[in-house]
Amino acid sequence: MTTLMQSDVLSRHLRRHVPLENKVAVITGAASGIGREIALTFAREGARVVIADLDRDAAEATACDIDPHAKRALAIAMDVTDEAQVEAGIYRAIETFGRIDVLISNAGIQTIAPVVDLEFAKWKKLMSVHLDGAFLTTRAALRQMYRQKSGSVIYIGSVHSKEASPLKAPYVTAKHGLIGLAKVVAREGGAHGVRSNVICPGFVRTPLVEKQIPEQARELGISEEDVVRTVMLKETVDGEFTTAADVAETAAFLAAFPSNALTGQSIVVSHGWSMQ
Incomplete structure (x- = not known):
């Protein structure tokens, strides 16, 4: 067998065993930052990706960067705090690709202020994006995952899911809350073949x-x-x-993990900023 033939056989073998090949991943906040890097990484691993973002134009640009022919990447304008938009977006993802294998709940915002000066409206807005958004997208995706008897839900938490810093009361509170949600989803989803985990990045x-x-x-x-x-x-x-690539590679690992042995967990990716 020639070297070229050996290489071709190996290439075909590897393609058959790529864990994310043809998996469908819905990623919120995917038009920029960590979400975009996750989308690019998953696409390189053979997944079909749904770019869900508040910024429609940026979402479409990211989808076009991944696949200008729009066969493996779908852009969806989505405000994760809007129940109707979330339901419609998840429905469109299923209508387009037929299933949802991975949900990456990544959309987020930040507010910097001491507790004594923090505006209630800003507290509520951050909680809505991080926690309401995680709940609404999870609920919508789980319905399809339960029908399939398989799926992986991944929340993008933070080192602030484990630790606290001054000036970030709503962010710290919300990121701690994602761990609680992930544990419940892991408990409820296990019987349906659905896993749930949290990635806790350091400063990216x-x-x-x-x-x-x-x-x-x-x-x-x-x-x-x-x-x-x-x-x-x-x-x-x-x-x-920490880099966006560090987080994206961790997400790919979690999404591809083959069993319920790794569920209900939170993985810190922070260059040691937070250690467990």
């Missing part, structure tokens, strides 16, 4: 984090450089930011 230099740097500098009375050095990276083992 996304637009969300970039916005926080000057906000925290003002609140703490320190320089932006000190925010990065003494707040965001001080507790890491190497002074490095």
Whole structure:
């Protein structure tokens, strides 16, 4: 057998054993940041991806980057806090691809303020995006996953699912809440072949984090450089930011895991910022 023939046989063998090949993944907040990186990674692994995002144009641009022929990527405008939009978006995903194998609940926002000054409206908005959004998308996706008797729900939490930082009361509270939701979904979903886990990233230099740097500098009375050095990276083992690729690879691992042995868990990806 020639080297070229051996390579072709190996290539075909690997394609047959790619765990995410032709799986359907719905990813919220997928037009930018961590969500976009997850979508790109899943697409490279052979999955069909649904880019659900509040920004329709950005969602369509990401879907086009993945597949300009619109056969393996679908853009959906979705406000995860709107029940009707979530139900319609999940229905369209199923109508287009026939199933949902993975839900990545990633959409999120941030608010920086001490508790004593925090506006109730901002508290409620953040809770709605993170927790209502996670609930609504999970409920809609589970109905299809239960019919299939298979599925994986992955929540993008944070090191703040485990730890607390000043100025982030609603964010810390919401991210802790995702762990509770994931555990319930794991308990209820196990009999239906559905797993549920949480990824808890450290600081990833996304637009969300970039916005926080000057906000925290003002609140703490320190320089932006000190925010990065003494707040965001001080507790890491190497002074490095977590990358979107780090999170995406972890999501691919969780999505492809073959059994209920790994469910109801939270995995910290933070360069040691938080250790268990």
